[in-house]
Amino acid sequence: MRVTLKLYASLSDHLPDEAKRTNEWPMEVADGTTVGDLIDRHQLPKRLVHLVLVNGHYIPPASREAHPLVENDVLAIWPPVAGG
Amino acid sequence: MAWTRKILRVNLTDRTCTSEPLNMEWAHDYLGQRGLATKYLASEIDPKVDPLSPDNKIIWATGPLTGTMASTGGRYSVVTKGPLTGAIACSNSGGYFGAELKFAGWDMVIIEGRASSPVYLSIENDKVELRDASHLWGKTVWETEGQIKSEHQDPQIRVSCIGRTGENGVLYAAIVNDLHRAAGRSGVGAVAGSKNLKAIAVRGTLGVGNIANPKEFMKVTFEKKKILKENAVTGQGLPTYGTQVLMNVINEIGAMPTRNHKDVQFEGARKISAEAMHEPRESDGKAQLINNQACFGCTIACGRISKIDATHYTVVNSPKYWGASGGLEYEAAWALGCANGVDDLDALQYATMLCNEDGFDPISFGATIGAVMELYEMGVLTKEEIGIEAPFGSAKALTYLTEITARGEGFGKIIGLGSKRLCEKYGHPELSMSVKGQEFPAYDARAVQGMGLTYATSNRGACHLRSYTISSEVLGIPVKTDPLTTEGKPALVKAFQDATAVVDSTGLCVFTTFAWALSDIQPQLQAACEGDWSMEKLDLMGERIWNMERQFNNAAGFTRKDDDLPARLKTEAAKVGPAKGLVSGIDKMIPEYYDLRGWDTEGRPTAETVARLGL
Ligand code: SF4
Secondary structure (H helix, E strand, O other): OEEEEEEOHHHHHHOOHHHOOOOEEEEEOOOOOEHHHHHHHOOOOHHHOOEEEEOOEEOOHHHHOOOEOOOOOEEEEEOOOOOO | OOOOOEEEEEEOOOOEEEEEEOOHHHHHHHOOHHHHHHHHHHHHOOOOOOOOOOOOOEEEEEOOOOOOOOOOOOOEEEEEEOOOOOOEEEEEEOOOHHHHHHHOOOOEEEEEOOOOOOEEEEEEOOEEEEEEOOOOOOOOHHHHHHHHHHHOOOOOOEEEEOOHHHHOOOOOEOEEEOOOEEEOOOOHHHHHHHOOEEEEEEEOOOOOOOOOOHHHHHHHHHHHHHHHHHOHHHHHHHHHHOHHHHHHHHHHOOOOOEOOOOEOOOOOHHHHOHHHHHOEOOOOOOEOEEEEEOOOOOOOOOEEEEOOOOOOOOOOOOHHHOOOEEOOOHHHHHHHOHHHOOOOHHHHHHHHHHHHHHOEOHHHHHHHHHHHHHHHHOOOOOHHHHOOOOOOOOHHHHHHHHHHHHHOOOOHHHHOOOHHHHHHHOOOHHHOOEEOOEEOOOOOOOOOHHHHHHHHHOOOOOOOOOOOOHHHHOOOOOOOOOOOOOOOHHHHHHHHHHHHHHHOOOOOOHHHHHOOOHHHHHHHHHHHOOOOOOHHHHHHHHHHHHHHHHHHHHHHOOOHHHOOOOHHHHHOOOOOOOOOOOOOOHHHHHHHHHHHHOEOOOOOEOHHHHHHOOO
8 A cells, every 4th residue: 555654854864865855755565554663664763753643643652553554644753843 | 140120211201211129029929021021011001001102111021030041041021012902912032132131230121101203222231321213213123233233333232123114003013132033923013113212222241140049040050951952852853943843743733724724734834844944945055044043041042044045036136135144933934934825935034034124023914914815816905906916825925015014115004004904994804813913823723722722812812822732732742632622721721821921921931841841940940039939839920920911901901702713713614634624612612711710701800819819
């Protein structure tokens, strides 16, 4: 299935060059892939995986490992950030 | 130096400057800056006064920690009755001016009356005088600051002043110090302008003193700075990406007010985000952002210093804009960009520079342009009336309208009235996205329910800084709550409002609270200020300040009906994103909020509440 991984702020360093100007990284993954699987596969440093959203909905830390992605899901991840 | 215990009172009508002792009894109940200045204002003016009349007063106020070695201890506030809203106005600025005022030996400057011709106030420690400013009238903020420094032959003078918009009565004119730090909201600059007061220029060499327990203060401020450094948000996120990092976050959760709140996501958000400011431009291969910058004593340094693309259409013939200048903050980028559907990053940088140069609030200005563009698309406003075709998304319209507002020309005069008066004038009051006449900032109340209550009940009109529940509802600081539900939000908003009222009265920056709790600020106050500064006292003080502001507004004529959101947010559901199908649940939250506050059903503090808070 097709999903999109979006990485922002300092996590942008983990994007391939072609995705750096959009922060969007579309990819094919196996059915049943979870949020935790994608985080592990791309070796995203745990301390930088802070705000995790699937289609804009917050996924709490305890559910990330098991949260299954479905076709066309957008997984967006930020390190700890804030503004105002 | 905790308090200097001295107030400078300046009567512009009589042209007198007098020193008086700070009311220390009030200082123990209202601390400083926002709380204490509001106490003075509320005690000295009739809340019904015309904000632009000589009977209004305007106060520049520091807090007890301003000018000290506490991190971010450089803040000051400008407190007055605001012309945009008719409510209490309190705008907070960083930079270096606040600390300098303290170094000159003053906690506060209270300005009364109206000068018969333009003046500026010059303060050099105890040497205080009103000086002629006829030659500065008509000058921008940037010109004024430069000229005052050169006249005094002192580059270290700090200047807090108005630009042309403050002189022209733009109802959201700001007061700007250090070129691009601003007491930005609610039109405090228009009040200074109405008094013919162009600037306060200050040089202070008295240093710091009066710290109750200096050894303990050094120890505790050092410990607390360590917390800011080690916290991922205040130690890395804010210095590297600034507030603009929120652009993609807020868009992703579908809480991005777009095109005058018609939409909740902006397709161009990525192009105007922090990430875009960091990357090389296609035109010249350089990134717009060149550095971060700190206010006085700040160990976070969230400020942005940017350089516009010199070949951009806005500046190609204006070299004065090519150098490094204050860069885009999230609120400005949102208001100038998303609110109007404009995704040209350099056009936004140009507009934000003009807001700094001539001292006007980019939030209220940008949001007013959103209303203009909607009225244009409806055919209510025409190209002839506006002076340019102004559909949503037009960068050219945005930058042209910024220029004419800065200069006070043509249709710019009407834009300067703000969206409420502008929309009323053209027969569509419902299109003003504002509360109490002040425009919304950058979070949609349908997708972040607590922010709807924050806006509706903010004492200075729609504002995010009175209770930034985004911390909790979106970012999970200190705990994550669900942005889509109204449940628990009245208590959350009240807690944020009361705590922020204290922070705004200390002299510290509210951004410290991404890492510090009030209990981290408390020991710093306790070491600096004599007397008891327990958490219980601070909690009660926050509530007291909030209720005092509320009483001022009630006496000015505000009622329950003013604690409301525009119909669009209550009837037109979010079209996409997590909040799809949702409207704001404001009507549900208000009664519970009033109850928690100890107010009657009309939003007035009950006699019991007033007595409990010692008001
Ligand atoms: S955190 Fe930012 S706004 Fe606050 S004092 Fe520091 S630089 Fe200024």
